[in-house]
Amino acid sequence: MSIRVAVLGAAGRMGSTTVAAVHAASDLELVAELEADGDVAGLAGVADVAIDFTVPQATEANVHALLDAGVHAVVGTTGWDAAALDRVRAHASTRPDVGVLIAPNFALSAVLAMRFAAVAARYFASAEVVEMHHPRKLDAPSGTAVHTAQGIAAARTGAGLGTMADATSTALPGARGADVDGVNVHSLRLEGLVAHEQIFLSNPGELLTIRTDSFDRASFMPGVLLAVREVVAHPGLSVGLETFLGL
Amino acid sequence: MSIRVAVLGAAGRMGSTTVAAVHAASDLELVAELEADGDVAGLAGVADVAIDFTVPQATEANVHALLDAGVHAVVGTTGWDAAALDRVRAHASTRPDVGVLIAPNFALSAVLAMRFAAVAARYFASAEVVEMHHPRKLDAPSGTAVHTAQGIAAARTGAGLGTMADATSTALPGARGADVDGVNVHSLRLEGLVAHEQIFLSNPGELLTIRTDSFDRASFMPGVLLAVREVVAHPGLSVGLETFLGL
Amino acid sequence: MSIRVAVLGAAGRMGSTTVAAVHAASDLELVAELEADGDVAGLAGVADVAIDFTVPQATEANVHALLDAGVHAVVGTTGWDAAALDRVRAHASTRPDVGVLIAPNFALSAVLAMRFAAVAARYFASAEVVEMHHPRKLDAPSGTAVHTAQGIAAARTGAGLGTMADATSTALPGARGADVDGVNVHSLRLEGLVAHEQIFLSNPGELLTIRTDSFDRASFMPGVLLAVREVVAHPGLSVGLETFLGL
Amino acid sequence: MSIRVAVLGAAGRMGSTTVAAVHAASDLELVAELEADGDVAGLAGVADVAIDFTVPQATEANVHALLDAGVHAVVGTTGWDAAALDRVRAHASTRPDVGVLIAPNFALSAVLAMRFAAVAARYFASAEVVEMHHPRKLDAPSGTAVHTAQGIAAARTGAGLGTMADATSTALPGARGADVDGVNVHSLRLEGLVAHEQIFLSNPGELLTIRTDSFDRASFMPGVLLAVREVVAHPGLSVGLETFLGL
Numbered sequence: 001m002s003i004r005v006a007v008l009g010a011a012g013r014m015g016s017t018t019v020a021a022v023h024a025a026s027d028l029e030l031v032a033e034l035e036a037d038g039d040v041a042g043l044a045g046v047a048d049v050a051i052d053f054t055v056p057q058a059t060e061a062n063v064h065a066l067l068d069a070g071v072h073a074v075v076g077t078t079g080w081d082a083a084a085l086d087r088v089r090a091h092a093s094t095r096p097d098v099g100v101l102i103a104p105n106f107a108l109s110a111v112l113a114m115r116f117a118a119v120a121a122r123y124f125a126s127a128e129v130v131e132m133h134h135p136r137k138l139d140a141p142s143g144t145a146v147h148t149a150q151g152i153a154a155a156r157t158g159a160g161l162g163t164m165a166d167a168t169s170t171a172l173p174g175a176r177g178a179d180v181d182g183v184n185v186h187s188l189r190l191e192g193l194v195a196h197e198q199i200f201l202s203n204p205g206e207l208l209t210i211r212t213d214s215f216d217r218a219s220f221m222p223g224v225l226l227a228v229r230e231v232v233a234h235p236g237l238s239v240g241l242e243t244f245l246g247l
Numbered sequence: 248m249s250i251r252v253a254v255l256g257a258a259g260r261m262g263s264t265t266v267a268a269v270h271a272a273s274d275l276e277l278v279a280e281l282e283a284d285g286d287v288a289g290l291a292g293v294a295d296v297a298i299d300f301t302v303p304q305a306t307e308a309n310v311h312a313l314l315d316a317g318v319h320a321v322v323g324t325t326g327w328d329a330a331a332l333d334r335v336r337a338h339a340s341t342r343p344d345v346g347v348l349i350a351p352n353f354a355l356s357a358v359l360a361m362r363f364a365a366v367a368a369r370y371f372a373s374a375e376v377v378e379m380h381h382p383r384k385l386d387a388p389s390g391t392a393v394h395t396a397q398g399i400a401a402a403r404t405g406a407g408l409g410t411m412a413d414a415t416s417t418a419l420p421g422a423r424g425a426d427v428d429g430v431n432v433h434s435l436r437l438e439g440l441v442a443h444e445q446i447f448l449s450n451p452g453e454l455l456t457i458r459t460d461s462f463d464r465a466s467f468m469p470g471v472l473l474a475v476r477e478v479v480a481h482p483g484l485s486v487g488l489e490t491f492l493g494l
Numbered sequence: 495m496s497i498r499v500a501v502l503g504a505a506g507r508m509g510s511t512t513v514a515a516v517h518a519a520s521d522l523e524l525v526a527e528l529e530a531d532g533d534v535a536g537l538a539g540v541a542d543v544a545i546d547f548t549v550p551q552a553t554e555a556n557v558h559a560l561l562d563a564g565v566h567a568v569v570g571t572t573g574w575d576a577a578a579l580d581r582v583r584a585h586a587s588t589r590p591d592v593g594v595l596i597a598p599n600f601a602l603s604a605v606l607a608m609r610f611a612a613v614a615a616r617y618f619a620s621a622e623v624v625e626m627h628h629p630r631k632l633d634a635p636s637g638t639a640v641h642t643a644q645g646i647a648a649a650r651t652g653a654g655l656g657t658m659a660d661a662t663s664t665a666l667p668g669a670r671g672a673d674v675d676g677v678n679v680h681s682l683r684l685e686g687l688v689a690h691e692q693i694f695l696s697n698p699g700e701l702l703t704i705r706t707d708s709f710d711r712a713s714f715m716p717g718v719l720l721a722v723r724e725v726v727a728h729p730g731l732s733v734g735l736e737t738f739l740g741l
Numbered sequence: 742m743s744i745r746v747a748v749l750g751a752a753g754r755m756g757s758t759t760v761a762a763v764h765a766a767s768d769l770e771l772v773a774e775l776e777a778d779g780d781v782a783g784l785a786g787v788a789d790v791a792i793d794f795t796v797p798q799a800t801e802a803n804v805h806a807l808l809d810a811g812v813h814a815v816v817g818t819t820g821w822d823a824a825a826l827d828r829v830r831a832h833a834s835t836r837p838d839v840g841v842l843i844a845p846n847f848a849l850s851a852v853l854a855m856r857f858a859a860v861a862a863r864y865f866a867s868a869e870v871v872e873m874h875h876p877r878k879l880d881a882p883s884g885t886a887v888h889t890a891q892g893i894a895a896a897r898t899g900a901g902l903g904t905m906a907d908a909t910s911t912a913l914p915g916a917r918g919a920d921v922d923g924v925n926v927h928s929l930r931l932e933g934l935v936a937h938e939q940i941f942l943s944n945p946g947e948l949l950t951i952r953t954d955s956f957d958r959a960s961f962m963p964g965v966l967l968a969v970r971e972v973v974a975h976p977g978l979s980v981g982l983e984t985f986l987g988l
Binding site: 124132136138139167169173174177180185188189191192193200202203206 | 865866867869871873876877878879880881882905906907908909910911912913914915916917918919920921925926927928929930931932933934941943944945946947948
């Protein structure tokens, strides 16, 4: 029996890619394509899972409406703060039959890389992060690289590791990158690239490199479909795709 | 209080590197350096942990003697088969106060890479392995690459994934590499290299690469020291350093 | 003054990408879009340069017609053999005012990588090639990887280098790759990739890696436009974009 | 007939490695091992080529003495400024039978990578440099990375390319690296590494990466020996090993 799926924000870039991916998945049935402010309540009994790729202004209201309608939610829209997450968590506690996943990143390789870096960090003397994106990106470092560095830093602290060795005494400004909780992060901007990250972890005599390359939006679809299939078995609010990966 | 450590095979290449590493660790005390056939029984009450880098002909007898002596064992010597492991497992069950770790590889980056590949494999459409070693190596692929491929293959089978897509119809012999349980493995032999591996996992639009570079024997020491510190808390037989990494 | 450009095979995949690229170039003016068998003679006096991305059955006739019409030609269509090239070379010698470039590959990174590998090869003890493509590719290794290996092999022979060191005595079939003139070439097929190559050159203590990643057809356009701008200054037949790169 | 070689500074780290390398080369004969301030004049008629790995305080005097003695010189000692080079150039013009090579870097992979980056730079929209060294290094970026970036910048200027695209408007300090003549350079410091560089050059749809890994001092020896063999055919002063590579 296939899972009945609705897509909210179906006309947008991510939404239309999602519509195509749901169509192509033999175990999923696309039952509705809505605009950002579509009739979510009407999905009750019609859709099992709704995927929200709308806009920050609409997504929280959509999730509350989906909870009321008894429809599981997979949310890729950004803009969630702690207060909004708390409101959803509270609401979800009243609907133990419904699951909500809110995830900033559905690229499996990026999510896995971040998790692997955090797991490995306690075993290495040094760690640095290099991210590479197209030159139209406005912020540096990327959110993914910042999260990766924060995960490494937290793991090092948890393992009782101190500051990393660095004897640099003469440097051009910026040469050693940005400091994110004591982990150096470097941002490259290169025409033609999309979203790429290299994580370096080293000890005397060895180097572990974890690299992710995202070439286009299609890279998010395996993660979105995995979330659709898993959310029905995860009641309550889950934050981050890694919570569904059994890592 | 420091851990008292004996090194068996202390004059060998790995043994002498280990002696130096134990000396350099402030929480470890080197109390004995033995030859491959040294007096293991005499370590009772003298050493807490013995590290065995001897030879296949001596290592099993050493481990049984260490169990009798109540000394924890960390074993990097190769040549263990299933029957020998079973004999140690049985013996160890009579000494619940003693831990034995037998590990084919103490390079943390290689052990972690193998584990990460096995965890990630179920989420990707394709996976291949490339290993690079110095040209004096006799076997191809390396044992590490074969184990990596086997772990990927087992994970794919467990997740119900089928054969990987490959439309190749015209190929030079060997171009597509060696088939290890359905995972293609490629071996490069390059002057000046030591031991290197690249694991590629991909989906539409994304590529995850896990790379390890071992430059010299020093790369095994963080794993050996970690094993020494952990084996005292792991009674019974453990096989593979990954069992101590909490992955 | 802009260069007037005609595109032959304008409705095809490469042709339509080319049409868009010519439109976007401020120093080029698109004056004609023809089908594979369009009226090439009619381009006389109308176009300065014609770009041929048609089919093997049509391309040679197009080039002869362009020579007759006094229009420079940039040809990316495959299927040219030595005899066909000789016929064009002879014809071109009668039209010293017209240039013809026939190139199997317009990706600048791939053309440069091939050239750099050939230049560097004489200085290194070992060299191997790894290429990675999508799993719908029918042949292995790729033509680019074979050419790269042949260039390395020719350079080694020219420098008096002998066979590369390789002590492999026990190997799974295919592990060491395909032998192309004594250079080992390895082909990976990974979902989501397009066209990628890694060239490894090593000596005791050092490794030089040249890597190219082509993510989509857009990667051919800088090379096509460069060819258009250069062909007017290169009368006669030129084969391979590298002849225009001043390497 | 073998080339007779003297090593100045034979007891130092580079000098002793060089002595071993000359011993191992069948076409070279080691005829003298001198300290930094040894009797250079006495090499006249004894040595064909002298290799200077001494100290900045001694090297210039050594080179002038070698010119007087009619002995070719290969110099790896650092500390040469423009005035000192001019003095050697003037002196060498009086001895047209003697060649002098002064080179800051004998690692062939690094020298070739620098040259390839400079050649390729004019064909790419974007270029950035990442260097990785051990954490005991005092300066950032490395001299090699600075030279690489300067070569890229000069090539871009020569080809009339403008500033690279970069829309970054919000950045953590240092995220975008150091600015070297308009080329961004990033320095990583990782325990266990020696000297490594990645050069990224990209266009829409394609990425060219040139990577060098130096694992130990042995990596300089192929370049030193090549210089010894070539310097006898290059009278006058040559600066940089690339002048002998026929690039």
